[in-house]
Amino acid sequence: MMNKERIGLYLHVPFCVQKCRYCDFCSFPAGEALRGDYVAALIREIKGAPEEKREVDSIFLGGGTPSLLSSEDFSHIFSALSEKYRIAPDAEITVEMNPGTVTEQKLHRLRSLGVNRVSMGLQSAQNGELSILGRIHTYEDFLGSLALVRVCGFENINVDLMYAIPSQTVESYRETLERVIALSPAHISAYSLILEEGTPFYRERESLALPTEEEEERMYLLTCELLKKAGYAHYEISNYAKEGAACRHNLRYWQGGDYLGFGLAAHSLYKGKRLAHTESLSRYLCDPLTYEIEEIRERADEAEEYIMLGLRTSQGISLGEYRARFGTDLLAQKREPIALFSSHGLLAIEGDRLFLTERGFFLSNTVLCELM
Amino acid sequence: MTEKQKHIRNFSIIAHIDHGKSTLADRLLEKTQTVASRDMESQILDNMELEKERGITIKARAVKLNYTAKNGESYEFNLIDTPGHVDFGYEVSRSLQACEGALLVVDATQGVEAQTLANAYLAIDNDLEILPVINKIDLASADVERTRSEIEDIIGIPAEDCPAISAKMGLNIEDVLERVVTEIPAPLGDPEAPLRCLIFDSHYDPYLGVVVYIRVVDGTVRAGDQIRLMSSGATFEVFEVGTLQPFGMQRSDSLSAGEVGYITASIKAVGDTRVGDTITTVLSGATEPLEGFREVHPMVYSGIYPADGARYGDLREALEKLQLNDASLVFEPETSVALGFGFRCGFLGLLHMEIIEERLEREFNLDLITTAPSVIYQVKLRGGETVMIDNPSKFPSPDAIDTAYEPIMKATIITPTGYVGGIMDLCQDRRGSFIDMKYIDTERVELHYELPLNEIIYDFFDALKSRSKGYASLDYELKDYQPSRLVKLDFLLNGELVDALSFIVFDERAYGRARKIAEKLKENIPRQLFEIPIQAAIGSKIIARETVKAMRKDVLAKCYGGDITRKKKLLEKQKEGKKKMRKLGSVEVTPEAFMAVLKLDDE
Numbered sequence: 011m012m013n014k015e016r017i018g019l020y021l022h023v024p025f026c027v028q029k030c031r032y033c034d035f036c037s038f039p040a041g042e043a044l045r046g047d048y049v050a051a052l053i054r055e056i057k058g059a060p061e062e063k064r065e066v067d068s069i070f071l072g073g074g075t076p077s078l079l080s081s082e083d084f085s086h087i088f089s090a091l092s093e094k095y096r097i098a099p100d101a102e103i104t105v106e107m108n109p110g111t112v113t114e115q116k117l118h119r120l121r122s123l124g125v126n127r128v129s130m131g132l133q134s135a136q137n138g139e140l141s142i143l144g145r146i147h148t149y150e151d152f153l154g155s156l157a158l159v160r161v162c163g164f165e166n167i168n169v170d171l172m173y174a175i176p177s178q179t180v181e182s183y184r185e186t187l188e189r190v191i192a193l194s195p196a197h198i199s200a201y202s203l204i205l206e207e208g209t210p211f212y213r214e215r216e217s218l219a220l221p222t223e224e225e226e227e228r229m230y231l232l233t234c235e236l237l238k239k240a241g242y243a244h245y246e247i248s249n250y251a252k253e254g255a256a257c258r259h260n261l262r263y264w265q266g267g268d269y270l271g272f273g274l275a276a277h278s279l280y281k282g283k284r285l286a287h288t289e290s291l292s293r294y295l296c297d298p299l300t301y302e303i304e305e306i307r308e309r310a311d312e313a314e315e316y317i318m319l320g321l322r323t324s325q326g327i328s329l330g331e332y333r334a335r336f337g338t339d340l341l342a343q344k345r346e347p348i349a350l351f352s353s354h355g356l357l358a359i360e361g362d363r364l365f366l367t368e369r370g371f372f373l374s375n376t377v378l379c380e381l382m
Numbered sequence: 383m384t385e386k387q388k389h390i391r392n393f394s395i396i397a398h399i400d401h402g403k404s405t406l407a408d409r410l411l412e413k414t415q416t417v418a419s420r421d422m423e424s425q426i427l428d429n430m431e432l433e434k435e436r437g438i439t440i441k442a443r444a445v446k447l448n449y450t451a452k453n454g455e456s457y458e459f460n461l462i463d464t465p466g467h468v469d470f471g472y473e474v475s476r477s478l479q480a481c482e483g484a485l486l487v488v489d490a491t492q493g494v495e496a497q498t499l500a501n502a503y504l505a506i507d508n509d510l511e512i513l514p515v516i517n518k519i520d521l522a523s524a525d526v527e528r529t530r531s532e533i534e535d536i537i538g539i540p541a542e543d544c545p546a547i548s549a550k551m552g553l554n555i556e557d558v559l560e561r562v563v564t565e566i567p568a569p570l571g572d573p574e575a576p577l578r579c580l581i582f583d584s585h586y587d588p589y590l591g592v593v594v595y596i597r598v599v600d601g602t603v604r605a606g607d608q609i610r611l612m613s614s615g616a617t618f619e620v621f622e623v624g625t626l627q628p629f630g631m632q633r634s635d636s637l638s639a640g641e642v643g644y645i646t647a648s649i650k651a652v653g654d655t656r657v658g659d660t661i662t663t664v665l666s667g668a669t670e671p672l673e674g675f676r677e678v679h680p681m682v683y684s685g686i687y688p689a690d691g692a693r694y695g696d697l698r699e700a701l702e703k704l705q706l707n708d709a710s711l712v713f714e715p716e717t718s719v720a721l722g723f724g725f726r727c728g729f730l731g732l733l734h735m736e737i738i739e740e741r742l743e744r745e746f747n748l749d750l751i752t753t754a755p756s757v758i759y760q761v762k763l764r765g766g767e768t769v770m771i772d773n774p775s776k777f778p779s780p781d782a783i784d785t786a787y788e789p790i791m792k793a794t795i796i797t798p799t800g801y802v803g804g805i806m807d808l809c810q811d812r813r814g815s816f817i818d819m820k821y822i823d824t825e826r827v828e829l830h831y832e833l834p835l836n837e838i839i840y841d842f843f844d845a846l847k848s849r850s851k852g853y854a855s856l857d858y859e860l861k862d863y864q865p866s867r868l869v870k871l872d873f874l875l876n877g878e879l880v881d882a883l884s885f886i887v888f889d890e891r892a893y894g895r896a897r898k899i900a901e902k903l904k905e906n907i908p909r910q911l912f913e914i915p916i917q918a919a920i921g922s923k924i925i926a927r928e929t930v931k932a933m934r935k936d937v938l939a940k941c942y943g944g945d946i947t948r949k950k951k952l953l954e955k956q957k958e959g960k961k962k963m964r965k966l967g968s969v970e971v972t973p974e975a976f977m978a979v980l981k982l983d984d985e
Contacts, residue, residue, distance in 0.1 A: 020944055201939040223909070227934035248939045263944045277945045284947060303947070315946060318953065354911050375936040376911065379957045 016098065017280075018068035018262045021052065021087065022273035023076040024291070027111065031144035034206035036275035036289050037074035047295055048274075049083045055272050055298035056090040064268075066091075067098040068259035070106075075131075077107035081119040088123040097124070102258040104129055104168075107159070108145075109152035117162035127257075128159050129168040129199075135186040139175045144210070149189075156193065166255060168197035173229040175203055176211075176218040183229050184236070191240045196255035200233045201248045202226060230372050245324050247371045264319045266312075273298075282307055309336065314382045321374060321381075326365025340364070340381075347380035383568060387640040391566045392460045392597065393513075394478055396505060397487035398495035398855065402517040403463075405549035406487055406558070410461060411628060413555050414447040443583070444480075444595055444642055446625045446632075451563045459562060460626075460642035462582065462597075464501075470730060471859060472678050473583070475504050476658045479674055480582045480597035480642060483511040483566030485558065486533075490516050490524035490546070494532045494822065496796040496855035502537045511566050514541045515558055520548035528823075536822050571639030576668040577601030577609075579637075579645075579661040584652045586706035592649035595626070595642075596661060599672060602638035603645060608664040612671040616654055617664050618647035653709045678710050680728025681789070681860070682735055682755045682839055683772040685716055685882060686742070687724030689749035689962070689973060694723045700746035701725060704738060711738060716773065720882040720966050721751055721976075726773055729755075732839055751964060751973045753882045757835045760787040760863050775881040777870040780921060787863040788834050792817075795829040795846065797854035802827050804849040812837035813888060832861060836886065871896055873903065874917040878967045882976055896926035906975035909933035914969055 025045060026037045040048070069091065079087075091097065104127040105120060134140050135149045147155075159167060169190050173183050190198060203220075205212045221229070234244055242250035246264060249257065262269055271278040271287065274294045278285040278301075286303040288294050293302075307315070313336040320327035332340050341348060341364075348364070351357040356370035356377055366374055397403040447459040464477040478484060484505040488498055505512050514533045516526055526546050533541040545561060547554040579596040587593050596603075603609070607620045624633040625643045637643045649655060657678075660671035688697045701713050712728040729735040735755060742748050759771040762784045771777050793814070797805055802819075809816070809831045817830035833842075838858065846854050867889035873880055883903075887895050896918035903916050907930045918926040938949055963970040 202935065202937065204939060223934040224931075230935070247937060263946070269944055271944060275945075277947070279944065279946070286945070286947065305947070315950070318950065319946065350911075356911075371937065373911070373933065373936045375938060375953060375956055376933065378953055379960055382953065382957070 016065045016067040016267075017062065018070070018259050018267065018269040019066055019091065019095070020259070020269055020271040020276055020278075021069070021071045021076075022271065022276040023071060023073040023079060024048070024274045025078045026073065026075045027078070027108075027146050028144065031142075031210040032203055032206070034209045034212075035074075044291075045079070045083070048291075049079065049086060051295050051298040052273050053086055053090045056087075056094055058299045059094065059270065059272075062095060062270075064096075065098045066095045067101045068262060068269075069097070069101060069103045070259040071104065072106050074106075075108045075111055076105050077111040077116070081116050084116075084119055084123055102127055102166075104257070104259060106131065107155070109147035109155040112155050112158060114158060114162060117159060117164070121163055126164070127166040127168070128164045129170065129197075130156060130159070130195075131170045132190070133170060133172040134175060134178070134183075135189040136178075136182050139178055139182065139186075142176050143172070165196065167195045168199060168257065169193070169195045171198060171200040171233075173200060173202055173233070174221050174226045176220055178221060178229075180221075180225055180228050180232065184232060187233060187236050191236060194240075197249070197251045197257060198237060198242060199249050200237075202230065227372060231368070234368050243324070244368065244371075247322050247374060261323070264322045266316065266319065312336070313338075317381050318378055321364075321366050321378065324365060326363045328362050329359075329364055330362045344381050347377075351377050351380070383570060384573060384640075386638075387570070388568050389455065389457045390460070390569055390640045391457060391483070391562050392462065392481045392569055392640070392642055393483040393485060393562060393566050394462045394464050394481050394505075394510075395485045395487055396464060396474075396478075396498075396501035397517075398489070398492070398497040398501075401487050401489040401492065401495070401498070402549045403487050406485070406515065406517065406547070406555075407461060407463065409549050409552055409555045410447060410459075410559065411445065412552075413559060414449045414459070444626045445628050446642070449559055449563070452560060453563075457563055458641075459559075462642065470734070471500075471504070472676065473657055474501065475508065475674065476580070476582045478505055478508040478510060479658075479672070480580055481508075481510055482569055483513060483562070485562075486512050486514045486537075486539075487517050487549075488514060488529055488533060490518050490526050490529045491521050493525075493529050493826070494536045494796070496794050496828075496857040499537065499796070499828075500794065500857040502539075512537075512539050513558075513561055513565050514539060514544040516541075516544060516546040517549050519546050520551045520553065532823065536828075569640030571598070571600045573600075573602050573638040573640075575600040575639070576666055577603055577607075577661065577663045578668045578672055579603060580672050581611075581655055581657055581659045581661060583657060584655045584709075586652055587646075590621070590646045592652050592655055593631070593644050593646050594649065594655050594661070595644055596637070597642050598637045598639050600639050600668065601663070602636050603661070603663075604636040609645075609647065609661050610664050610667060611655065612660040612662060612668075613656055613675055614654065614659070618649055621646045621648055651705075651709075652707055653705070656709065678730065680710065680712055680758075681731055681835060682729045682757060683726055684729070684735055684755040685718060685721065685724055685753035685773070686713075686727050686739070687718065687721040687751045687753075687882075689751050689964070691722045693748060696746065697725065697742070697748055697750075700742050700748060701727070703746075704741060708738075710734070718753075718775070718882045720880045721753075721964070724751075728772065732843070749962075749973075751882075751976055753976050754885055755839050756885060757789050757839060759868065759886060761785075762787070771886075774870060774884045774886050777868075777884075777886055780869065785865050786868040788836050788866045788868060790861045790864045791833050791835050791838060791858040792861045793831045793833045793838070793856060793858040795831065795854055795856050796822065797827055797829065797850050799825055799827050801850040801854060802829070805829065805846065805854060808842075808845055808849055809833060812840075812842060813891075833858070834866070834888070835860075836888070869920050871899075872919045873899070874915075874919060875903075875907070875966055875969045875971070876912075876914050877917075878969075879919075880966050892920060893925055900926045900928040903971075903975055904928045904930055906972045908963075908970065908972070910970060912968075 024037045025040045103125045105125050106129045108131045132152045137148050205215050237250045244250050245256050268280055270280055275289045276287050284305045285301040288302040356373055358367055395403045444462045449457045449459055462477050462480055464474045486502055516529050518524055530541045545554055545557040578600040579598050581594055583595040584592050605620050605622055610617045623637050623645045624631050631644055658675040662668040688694055705711050710730050713725040716724055716726040756774050761771055762768045763782055764784050814831040814833045820828045822828055868886050869889050869892055871887050873883040900916050900918050913932045914930040916928040917924050
């Protein structure tokens with residue numbers, strides 16, 4: 011269970027070599043000068059952040075492609091962090107990387123700064139699919155980078171996979187899964203592709219050879235099956251981990267723990283408020299200390315989020331805790347939908363816990379719409 | 383003829399849609415300074431918001447213009463506006479009856495069209511002097527000479543020296559005004575004779591009650607007169623009389639033979655003042671009413687339901703309010719298993735139906751679910767009794783029917799020659815009987831068909847437009863009821879019959895339609911947790927089937943960097959979408975599904 015006496019930090023690095031065709035997240039290619047300005051703003055934000063007594067037990071550098079930062083950039087950022095915050099000795103410190111963007115020197119620097127977890131964006135072990143996605147690397151690039159990461163002493167490694175890629179078949183995906191399982195990373199994230207508005211994929215959606223909904227479901231169930239067999243626990247909708255390797259930082263999002271987000275478009279949940287930074291680079295660079303959105307969470311919001319986020323995990327939610335925190339009995343309040351979804355095998359109750367089944371995960375929006 | 387009558391001209395403007403009727407009306411008002419140009423709100427005669435948007439006139443209105451002619455004398459013009467759509471044919475004819483002449487506006491770039499003809503014939507039937515006006519001469523594609531010869535050849539009225547104008551640019555408007563003086567006859571009628579006024583329109587005013595628009599044909603009417611409506615026999619005391627000004631009503635002492643104006647008499651509902659009825663006095667009144675009155679009956683029926691069942695009362699109030707001004711709208715409560723409580727509403731035609739639906743949604747802020755429109759069928763039962771069926775779900779079972787009859791329309795279609803083949807195919811496909819075909823000139827053809835109204839209301843107009851690139855025009859009127867092999871087609875979702883989807887179809891068409899509609903329904907039923915069979919049936923026989931597959935995936939896989947807000951917004955949006963769905967038994971359906979049966983052209 012989440013330790014609420016500790017907090018997590020997220021740092022956003024919005025740079026990438028080239029934007030992938032499915033990506034609608036805040037990232038873009040950038041030159042050296044901009045990178046320098048951005049890191050300076052990030053450090054200003056860290057230094058100017060409110061005083062915080064609680065210990066930090068997870069740090070996550072996400073992007074974009076954080077591995078595009080230089081060794082010096084990393085050193086500056088981590089020294090600012092350790093001056094400002096009390097970082098727990100066992101803190102989980104993750105940096106996202108893309109194959110082909112890491113060097114031995116940089117990896118050694120990261121090790122020495124305390125980074126102990128690496129998240130590699132592979133997406134597919136099929137080069138044809140990688141090229142359709144607009145990725146800048148091949149599967150062989152990934153193998154090279156992974157070997158390097160391991161040589162440099164990283165053991166806690168996540169590999170990101172994607173399914174429902176245009177042209178992908180259940181068989182080509184099976185091959186991707188088998189290859190990655192053979193590499194035995196501690197953690198695997200497998201996301202189904204979402205066509206987000208504003209992306210090239212979205213504009214071309216009519217002409218993309220997308221798998222059918224039935225095929226997509228088969229890919230999902232195949233993920234569950236093969237990873238389970240290989241010893242990975244399916245602990246969140248899209249996340250699978252070996253014993254003890256669940257991502258502490260991500261769990262914090264689902265379990266309602268506080269986290270502070272630094273950088274462009276970064277989000278925070280901090281002392282009862284949801285905060286978000288601007289997505290405008292120029293505005294962030296001018297004023298990294300002001301949030302664009304500051305929302306005080308109402309009780310009703312908290313209750314809805316408790317359900318929406320909690321049900322993403324295999325543990326689900328505690329009915330007792332829900333009653334204690336929000337004063338209502340969820341089972342009584344949502345008797346009909348809970349009965350309906352249980353009869354369809356999407357929801358289950360065991361003791362105090364209400365949770366989505368494996369099939370339920372893949373239809374979670376339908377369930378959430380009725381429960382929230 | 384009195385001196386006063388010699389200086390009155392009563393006329394209408396008639397035209398095919400978009401030929402510039404309203405713009406010409408604007409210019410006439412402006413030129414006679416009835417409305418200062420700075421006050422000129424474009425197209426004053428069309429004073430409903432919806433009319434402006436659609437560019438058509440829905441209800442007739444009238445306005446008085448004062449014009450000093452080149453001969454130095456002052457004239458009173460009464461411009462009576464007419465509705466410009468086939469649904470309102472009877473109302474048009476009554477407006478024309480109030481006039482001595484009509485300006486027939488023809489677009490010089492388009493020439494004579496179906497409604498130009500239909501309106502011209504109505505004017506001829508009413509013995510009006512027709513003054514052709516060729517409009518839009520400012521446009522590069524205008525062909526004035528060709529338009530002139532079309533008017534002469536097709537309609538058969540002289541157009542040799544008729545005004546050629548641009549209403550938009552204000553070109554040659556003076557010419558039109560002078561011709562009104564010289565060519566349109568002054569009204570006849572004896573101001574001393576027993577009173578006879580023609581009702582050509584009315585509207586409801588919350589303070590005055592019904593304001594009745596009249597043309598005095600004989601006699602004189604004053605405030606305080608006891609009057610009688612000759613068709614209903616209802617009597618009232620006249621409260622006020624006056625003339626119609628662009629921005630309201632101008633009270634006067636009396637209205638006498640030849641004049642156009644209004645009366646108020648504490649009349650509570652427009653339904654009491656039927657268009658075409660004759661008003662006379664209770665004492666020494668006229669014995670013979672004016673000719674041409676008939677009751678208007680709805681031609682098209684549709685079920686209207688509030689999307690939110692709790693707003694049934696609001697819907698009833700809204701319909702009642704609209705009915706205050708629209709005696710041709712009829713409605714009565716109806717219950718559907720699928721849709722709950724609503725109303726079966728009768729309309730003059732499809733356009734009238736669309737207008738009412740839009741006004742309900744726009745002016746009364748209602749979300750509606752409407753069922754596919756239906757015509758009225760006559761069914762002679764085995765027992766010998768004849769029933770009128772306005773709701774498909776009430777259509778008797780086949781074994782109870784002796785003979786079923788459906789309304790057949792006389793349809794006129796004018797089209798450029800190049801589209802004749804496609805249009806004849808369409809009419810054939812819609813069970814039309816070919817009557818004849820006339821070449822208007824080398825480029826255009828006038829087609830006459832007899833078509834079942836049942837086919838016209840199923841997307842016929844859109845199909846016609848798409849097969850003629852928008853050039854063909856349509857006009858139709860009821861011919862008679864004819865025996866027909868009709869069956870009721872039912873639809874079942876997940877095994878349950880949905881009454882609101884039933885409709886009547888010609889026997890041989892049942893299979894094709896059933897398949898098509900089942901496909902359309904499939905598009906309008908989102909995937910749900912279980913598989914949903916869609917079945918089309920005649921009686922207990924299933925004739926078409928489709929399946930909505932079970933939903934397999936509905937998940938937000940990724941949650942970037944703790945951005946919970948965005949995820950929540952997506953879910954809220956999904957919830958909103960779900961709220962709009964209509965639950966039929968265990969199946970959720972989009973509200974559009976009930977109209978899906980209408981879209982048939984691509985069959």
